[in-house]
Amino acid sequence: MSKDFARVALRTVQKLGASYADVRYVRIETENLHVKKGVPEEIRKGTLAGIGVRVIANGAWGLAGTTILKRASVVDTAKKAYKVALASARAKKIDVKLSAAPAKKAKYSTSFGKDPFKVSLEEKLEALKTAERTAAAESKQLIKTSSSFFRAHRERKLFLSSEGAEIDQTIVWCGGGVSATAIRNGDVQIRSYPASFRGNFNTAGYEFFESLDLGGHASETAREATQLLSAEKCPSTTTTLIIAGDQLALQVHESCGHPTELDRALGTEADYAGTSFLTPDKLGTFRYGSPKVNISADATAPGGLGTFGYDDEGVPARNVPLIKEGIFVNYQSSRETAALLNLPKGSSGGMRADSPLAMPIVRMTNINLLPGDWKAEELIRDTHDGVLMLTNKSWSIDDKRLNFQFGTEAAWLIRNGSKEKMIKQATYTGITPQFWGSCDAVSNDDWHMHGTPTCGKGVPGQVMYVGHGVSTARFRDVRVGIA
Amino acid sequence: MSLETLSELAQKATRLADKKGADQAEATAFTLVGDLTRFANSQIHQNVATYKEGLRIRVVLKKRIGDIVIAAFDPHSVESAVSNAIKIARFSPQNELFKSLPEPKKYAPLKGTFDRKTAACDPNFRADNAKRAIEVAHGKANFVKAVAGSYMTGSSAFAVANSLGTNAKAQISLAQMAVTVISEKEGSEGHGYYSAFARNIKEIDVDAIAEKAADKSVKSVQPIRLEPGEYEAILAPDAVALSLSYVSNGFVSTWFQDGTSFVKYNLGKQVFHEKFNLKDDGTDMATLYVSPVDGEGVPKQAIALVKDGVVDEKSICYDSYTSGKEGKESTGHASIPFYEAFGPGPDLVNMVLAPRDASVEEMIKETKQGVYVSRFHYVRTVNQPRMILTGLTRDGTFLIENGEITKPVRNLRFTDSFLDVYKGIQMIGKDQERQELATVPTLKVSKLRFTGVSEQ
Numbered sequence: 001m002s003k004d005f006a007r008v009a010l011r012t013v014q015k016l017g018a019s020y021a022d023v024r025y026v027r028i029e030t031e032n033l034h035v036k037k038g039v040p041e042e043i044r045k046g047t048l049a050g051i052g053v054r055v056i057a058n059g060a061w062g063l064a065g066t067t068i069l070k071r072a073s074v075v076d077t078a079k080k081a082y083k084v085a086l087a088s089a090r091a092k093k094i095d096v097k098l099s100a101a102p103a104k105k106a107k108y109s110t111s112f113g114k115d116p117f118k119v120s121l122e123e124k125l126e127a128l129k130t131a132e133r134t135a136a137a138e139s140k141q142l143i144k145t146s147s148s149f150f151r152a153h154r155e156r157k158l159f160l161s162s163e164g165a166e167i168d169q170t171i172v173w174c175g176g177g178v179s180a181t182a183i184r185n186g187d188v189q190i191r192s193y194p195a196s197f198r199g200n201f202n203t204a205g206y207e208f209f210e211s212l213d214l215g216g217h218a219s220e221t222a223r224e225a226t227q228l229l230s231a232e233k234c235p236s237t238t239t240t241l242i243i244a245g246d247q248l249a250l251q252v253h254e255s256c257g258h259p260t261e262l263d264r265a266l267g268t269e270a271d272y273a274g275t276s277f278l279t280p281d282k283l284g285t286f287r288y289g290s291p292k293v294n295i296s297a298d299a300t301a302p303g304g305l306g307t308f309g310y311d312d313e314g315v316p317a318r319n320v321p322l323i324k325e326g327i328f329v330n331y332q333s334s335r336e337t338a339a340l341l342n343l344p345k346g347s348s349g350g351m352r353a354d355s356p357l358a359m360p361i362v363r364m365t366n367i368n369l370l371p372g373d374w375k376a377e378e379l380i381r382d383t384h385d386g387v388l389m390l391t392n393k394s395w396s397i398d399d400k401r402l403n404f405q406f407g408t409e410a411a412w413l414i415r416n417g418s419k420e421k422m423i424k425q426a427t428y429t430g431i432t433p434q435f436w437g438s439c440d441a442v443s444n445d446d447w448h449m450h451g452t453p454t455c456g457k458g459v460p461g462q463v464m465y466v467g468h469g470v471s472t473a474r475f476r477d478v479r480v481g482i483a
Numbered sequence: 484m485s486l487e488t489l490s491e492l493a494q495k496a497t498r499l500a501d502k503k504g505a506d507q508a509e510a511t512a513f514t515l516v517g518d519l520t521r522f523a524n525s526q527i528h529q530n531v532a533t534y535k536e537g538l539r540i541r542v543v544l545k546k547r548i549g550d551i552v553i554a555a556f557d558p559h560s561v562e563s564a565v566s567n568a569i570k571i572a573r574f575s576p577q578n579e580l581f582k583s584l585p586e587p588k589k590y591a592p593l594k595g596t597f598d599r600k601t602a603a604c605d606p607n608f609r610a611d612n613a614k615r616a617i618e619v620a621h622g623k624a625n626f627v628k629a630v631a632g633s634y635m636t637g638s639s640a641f642a643v644a645n646s647l648g649t650n651a652k653a654q655i656s657l658a659q660m661a662v663t664v665i666s667e668k669e670g671s672e673g674h675g676y677y678s679a680f681a682r683n684i685k686e687i688d689v690d691a692i693a694e695k696a697a698d699k700s701v702k703s704v705q706p707i708r709l710e711p712g713e714y715e716a717i718l719a720p721d722a723v724a725l726s727l728s729y730v731s732n733g734f735v736s737t738w739f740q741d742g743t744s745f746v747k748y749n750l751g752k753q754v755f756h757e758k759f760n761l762k763d764d765g766t767d768m769a770t771l772y773v774s775p776v777d778g779e780g781v782p783k784q785a786i787a788l789v790k791d792g793v794v795d796e797k798s799i800c801y802d803s804y805t806s807g808k809e810g811k812e813s814t815g816h817a818s819i820p821f822y823e824a825f826g827p828g829p830d831l832v833n834m835v836l837a838p839r840d841a842s843v844e845e846m847i848k849e850t851k852q853g854v855y856v857s858r859f860h861y862v863r864t865v866n867q868p869r870m871i872l873t874g875l876t877r878d879g880t881f882l883i884e885n886g887e888i889t890k891p892v893r894n895l896r897f898t899d900s901f902l903d904v905y906k907g908i909q910m911i912g913k914d915q916e917r918q919e920l921a922t923v924p925t926l927k928v929s930k931l932r933f934t935g936v937s938e939q
Contacts, residue, residue, distance in 0.1 A: 043549065065535075087609070088606075271632045
């Protein structure tokens with residue numbers, strides 16, 4: 001990739017009179033493998049290369065993007081971005097202002113050992129087939145569908161801005177999972193490892209996928225699916241709830257990640273995903289959770305799916321506390337939204353776009369629940385009556401991120417400090433600050449990074465990959481068993 | 484880029500794969516033009532104009548399949564993609580369940596799906612319409628606080644060719660507008676929303692959209708808290724369409740074959756109300772993403788998903804791969820590149836729920852104590868075979884008492900089986916609104932189970 005196209009685009013809009021511009025020249029490679037019921041259901045590779053030009057002209061934003069990488073097309077695209085910005089200015093109330101950010105000249109890559117794109121297809125498919133066949137073999141009678149997945153992503157982007165930034169960045173991530181669906185008399189039960197919806201993903205090389213050892217976990221995963229068929233339904237009650245990391249990651253995502261996005265809080269996502277109950281007047285004082293709750297947005301966390309060197313405005317990756325001992329202390333922000341609130345440290349470095357053709361928007365990086373001072377097993381031993389829930393199955397939350405309801409693949413009834421029996425169709429519901437306010441314990445020995453590669457936001461819709469470092473945590477007086 | 488050029492590209496890529504030794508090959512060339520002006524806090528804050536072209540190559544070598552998608556049309560990229568697809572196929576295990584790419588079939592092109600003016604709309608046009616929507620909404624009441632939304636124009640086109648002789652193409656222009664209005668009275672917010680999905684900018688009535696959104700918004704301020712429980716409910720088309728997009732999973736062949744579809748366990752049974760008639764028909768101009776063929780070039784078939792409340796094996800929609808598994812023919816439901824989807828598995832995006840004769844006013848009059856739901860939000864499936872969905876109401880939820888809308892209520896969470904909800908239909912509207920994936924009327928149902936209340 002050459003910086004020439006990006007420079008041409010920058011010069012074009014600067015000549016036209018743009019007060020600010022940045023250009024992203026991006027190449028994305030993807031690989032998706034899916035083995036199902038013994039056959040390779042999907043073996044697909046993809047490449048997308050394009051250029052996106054973002055401009056402020058007459059105090060308003062414009063963006064144009066194209067996949068035609070020819071000089072004339074790049075010039076036309078830059079001119080279009082300028083024209084679009086002028087059109088935006090026809091319906092503006094205030095001029096866009098950006099908080100200060102260093103104009104870096106840098107090169108960055110996420111760390112990885114084995115390049116996942118260089119490992120042979122045969123090797124990857126063999127690992128998937130082994131895992132899938134192992135899951136299927138657990139019960140030929142009951143396991144009706146078994147699947148295994150691998151996904152890899154490499155994104156190289158050049159970022160140049162009219163302020164002088166020149167950043168060459170490469171992000172590589174991969175991962176996968178295995179799942180088994182057991183069916184008997186219309187009762188359908190699924191179990192997945194290491195997480196639902198195609199598995200877990202980290203910014204790492206193929207060694208991360210190998211470390212998941214799908215084949216070694218496939219039998220147990222499938223066995224639990226069959227056991228769920230005979231399990232009792234989750235009781236409808238209010239009780240102590242212990243949530244394992246593979247569910248808590250999504251709880252953090254939905255009820256802390258999204259409401260702390262400053263664009264939502266300022267109303268610019270009102271037409272689609274919604275706004276936020278964490279309005280600016282609450283910043284620094286609002287009790288979001290119990291003193292046990294510490295949550296940060298950390299784009300520097302090793303292995304996190306939201307780890308990078310610089311965001312799509314060229315702002316260096318940061319680790320920003322969002323919730324400190326239960327108090328809401330910071331937003332995730334952009335240069336524009338940070339300026340609107342006069343945030344003293346400027347942008348949190350959370351502007352990301354899912355393609356060169358998309359407008360960067362405030363996005364989660366790695367939203368991590370910091371480890372507490374318990375061991376995961378102690379949480380169970382210390383619980384007289386309760387429910388342990390594992391692995392997300394369904395999720396829903398309102399447009400201000402208050403009323404949520406989650407369902408999990410599996411759950412256990414806890415009696416007198418031990419797991420008494422497995423239960424199925426587990427769901428729980430709550431209101432965000434009450435729920436986090438009831439958190440009385442967070443473990444520290446099972447904390448690790450969970451990757452969520454499918455976070456949707458924006459119009460037109462964008463899908464972003466984000467991370468969540470979490471462990472197991474306990475919550476009191478939670479309503480369970482809704483469905 | 485013209486449809487003919489796309490078609491030539493697809494055929495050329497197919498021939499290239501053939502020449503390089505593929506047993507079968509398929510190429511899909513597509514372009515997506517998406518220009519979108521977005522506003523919030525009563526001003527434009529995002530504005531994009533994008534062009535994307537892409538080519539998908541699928542090659543088959545003795546039941547080994549290689550699949551590549553690239554975003555370029557230049558000869559070098561195409562040749563390289565074809566070679567890579569063949570390389571992937573060579574190194575892949577055989578897929579014994581794969582039968583064949585589809586045989587060519589005749590189809591009748593659809594007329595009137597593409598409007599040049601809509602496809603090439605100027606950003607000033609969208610900006611001025613955004614401004615107009617903002618003005619109309621603010622004119623509704625002095626406590627309208629903020630207006631948000633988007634106006635999108637653009638086009639999608641694709642051509643698909645395969646080595647068996649398939650050679651098909653389609654294109655549409657698109658114009659969509661959505662407006663959200665936020666009002667505030669004595670610290671209490673009210674939200675309203677309205678949208679329109681069209682293929683021609685002439686069909687976008689900006690004033691009407693803004694007016695309807697603003698009306699719901701100003702009527703929604705100072706909502707009361709309604710206790711959760713079972714209530715009669717009137718579901719506006721937006722809510723009906725979103726719920727059907729989840730119910731429709733039951734008609735998808737992959738779900739049916741995996742045993743997770745509710746249809747599998749209810750073959751020949753009347754699971755919905757006898758007046759509930761739902762079809763998927765890609766050639767019905769009342770729907771948005773109309774196309775004579777699917778993403779594999781197979782002619783779109785109209786499928787009666789639900790006939791007089793009954794579902795059966797004929798309710799299931801197939802692409803060539805999933806139909807081949809059962810020795811059947813594709814129903815023309817392979818994903819269409821109009822919205823950049825390439826499976827896996829079939830897509831239902833042209834649902835039509837047959838209207839009847841009730842007006843919304845009559846529905847309200849017939850309701851003793853119920854809830855009027857303008858929209859659903861964040862719907863998810865809790866139990867697939869029983870079609871239990873959860874989600875929330877949004878942008879205008881009202882209490883109906885003794886035949887009249889009396890008060891706005893806070894957003895409610897529902898958790899219910901939509902087999903039960905739509906079995907309990909009491910009235911079907913004579914209105915029919917085109918939403919993105921379904922064209923539907925308003926419905927009155929005898930009960931919807933609300934399981935929670937939002938705090939704000």
